[in-house]
Amino acid sequence: MMRRKYIRSVLSVFAESPFRPLHMHAEKGADATRKLSEALEAYCAGDMARVEELSSEINVIEHEADVIKQTIRSQLKSSIMLPVNADDLLDFLKPQDAIPDTAQDVAYWLTLRKCELPDVIRDGLLELMSKSAETVEMYETLVDKLSELLETSFSKKEVKQTLAIVPQVEELEHEVDVIETNLVKTIFKHEDELGGAGVYHLAELVKVIGDIADKSEHAADRLRTMILRR
Amino acid sequence: MDFFDPVVIALGLAGLYMAWNIGANDLANAMGTSVGSGALSIKQVIIIAGVFEFVGAVFFGKRVTSTIAKGIVPIDTIKLIDPHLVVVGMLAAILAAGFWITFATFYNLPVSTSHSIVGAVLGFGLVSAHSGIIAYADINWLVLAKIVGSWLLSPLLGAAFAYLIFVLIRSLILQRADDPYAVEKKFVFLQVLTACYIAFAHGSNDVANAVGPLSAALSTLGLTDGTVPIWILAVGGVGMVIGLATWGYRVIETIGTKITDLTPTRGFAAQFATATVVIVHSYGSLPISTTHTLVGSVIGVGLAGGLAAVDLSVIGKIISSWIITVPVAALTAALIFTGLMGIGI
Structure with missing residues (x-):
């Protein structure tokens, strides 16, 4: 590249598309969740070294997602015209950004306390995690x-097909809720065995794993708003 | 005075420099969108642009050239006093426009060569009126008003037309197709045609910016029969093609690699609209900015929802370049003219 280009160009009318980084950002959330599933398996197997390792990998992914988010925000000056409403886009970016954030929280909670789990709770946790990951x-x-x-x-057909996925995300999130409620009940049934700290730790863990699905559902909902209000 | 008079040679060289500049930047901009959407390789674009720019300039460049040469300043009236005044005045005009364009390009300002040359020729007219050679009323204000009006109108027309074309493409083709990516592949061929079209249109309008003053001088000296001869247009055409080949390819490269969002359907809409608006203005003898029209067309595609992101702040930059170009070019031309006369040229 020449330092001082002898160029008059139309380039400045073309702004960076926020949609590519938006897609990359969504992938970071999914990557973090996949790592988290692995971390929970290691946790259940009692391999705390592996949990620590995966937790720091998730931290890195979460940080990368933050950088992408900041890039998108800094590029959306008021003069940029998008095919969607820029405010809606930012409203949707926020819950999407909460997905890797929450995955990071869960990983952090896993590293806090090693736990001897009754089988029924361990299976419940794994089931909850896999349903959240599915969401x-x-x-x-x-x-x-x-x-x-x-x-x-935004052809009508494509919009219809895309919006049809939103209820599926909502349905999965609902299933996560059901598993979550039952699992918390089971945890309290085992309170003598687990001890106060154990119950608190597990209940919080269940809550944050459920949050991942919650945030995905929230982001899906915002995405729908963005598409419909364009 | 004849062809080998130093002032005439200087006019020819300045015209060639202007032509080179137009080819290197404006033509390259108009063609860059074909490379950006992947319709053509850089080599293919240069060949297509070279041929059609030249053809457009030679066969359809006469009208705008004669507007620049004698539509604004009454050179026939000035000629009666002294033909030499016209030759020096036109030399001052092309030098002023050339300086301003060179400066603007270094600072990457979206300045138009058409606006510059119109402002510079007007500057020559104003200084003639100021020194009593002609009356202020002799300057053709009506034509000037039409030209300035067309500068406002052409980007808007580009935007409206590109908007319409893209809405049609979307509702008739894109939204009905099973595979939108296959549609894009088909539009690659259409974009080859619009690349020819836009080069032709550009040549027909912008050749005037380079050879208008030369044409005025030669006709004043009686070296041509008063109409614009084809060989002058050919000189301008060659200059623009050389500009494209020696420098424009870099501009095309820079643009092509950065505007990957402009897929063939979007590129087609923007280019077809631009070329049509430009050619209509060439037919109406009005010198407009192809680049500004193209920016308008791109915004039109964006307004139709065809582009991922369009930066509208470019509108402000273009408007300020309009406001600044005409006075600066006019003043520079007036100063150069006074200076040249002062040192006895």
């Missing part, structure tokens, strides 16, 4: 459709 995966499918929406410039 995030479904959310990722939804975000994948965004590029096609842009390509057809």
Whole structure:
């Protein structure tokens, strides 16, 4: 590249698309969740060294997601015209950013306390995690459709197909809620065995794992708003 | 005075420099969108642009050239007093426009060569009126008003037309297709056609910026029959093609690698709209900015929801470049003219 280019160009009318980094950002959330599933398995197997290792990997992913988020925000000056409302886009970026954040929280809680788990609780945790992860995966499918929406410039058919994924994310999140409620009950049934600290730790863990699905559902909802209000 | 008079040679060289500059920047901008959308390689674009720019300049460049040469300043009236005044005045005009364009390009300002040359020729007219050679009323204000009006109108027309074309493409083709990416592949061919079209349109309008003053001088000296001869347009055409080949490819490269968002359907809409608006103005003998029209067209595609992100702050930059270009070019031309006359040229 020449330092001082002898160029008059139309380039300045083309702004950086926020949609590519938005997609990358969504992938960070899914990556963090996959790592977290691994971390929970290691936790249940009592391999705390592996949990620590995965937790720091999740920290790195979360940080990368933050950098992407900041880039998107800094590029959206008021003069930028998008095919969607910029405020809606930012409203949707926020819950999407909460996905890797929450994954980071869960990983942190896992590192806090080693725990001898009764089988029923361990299975419950793994089931909750896999359902939460499934919600995030479904959310990722939804975000994948965004590029096609842009390509057809929001054709009715593509919009319909994309919006059809949102209720699926909502359904999965509902299933997560059900597992969550039952699991908390089971934890309290075992309170003598687990001790106060154990119950507190597990109840909090269940809550944050459930939050991952919550945030995905929230982001999916915001994405729908963004598409419908454009 | 004849062809080999130093002042005439200087006019020819300044015209060639202007042509080089137009080819290197404006033509490259108009063509860059074809490379950005992947429709053509840089080599193919240069060949297509070279051929069609030249053809546009030679066969359709006469009208705008004669506007620049004698539509604004009454050179026939000035000629009666002294033909030499016209030759020096036109030399001052092309030098002023050339300086301003060179400066603007170094600072990457979205300045138009058309605006610069119109401002510079006007500067020559004003200084002639100021020194009593002609009356202020002799300057063709009506034509000037039409030209300035067309500068405001052409980007708006580009935007409206590009908007319409893209909305049609979207509702008739994109939204009905099973695979939108296959549609883009088909539009690659259409974009080859619009690349030819836009080069032709650009040549027909912008050749005037380079050879208008030369044409005025030669006709004043009686070296041509008063109309714009084809060989002058050919000189301008060659200059622009050389500009594209020697420098424009870098501009195309820079643009092409950065505007990957402009897929063939979007590129087609923007280029077709731009070329059509420009050619209509060439037909109406009005010198407009292809680049500004292209920016308008791109914004039109963006307004239709066709682009991921458009930066509207460019509108402010373009408007300020309008406001600044005409006075600066006019004043520079007036100063150069006074200076040249002062040192006895």
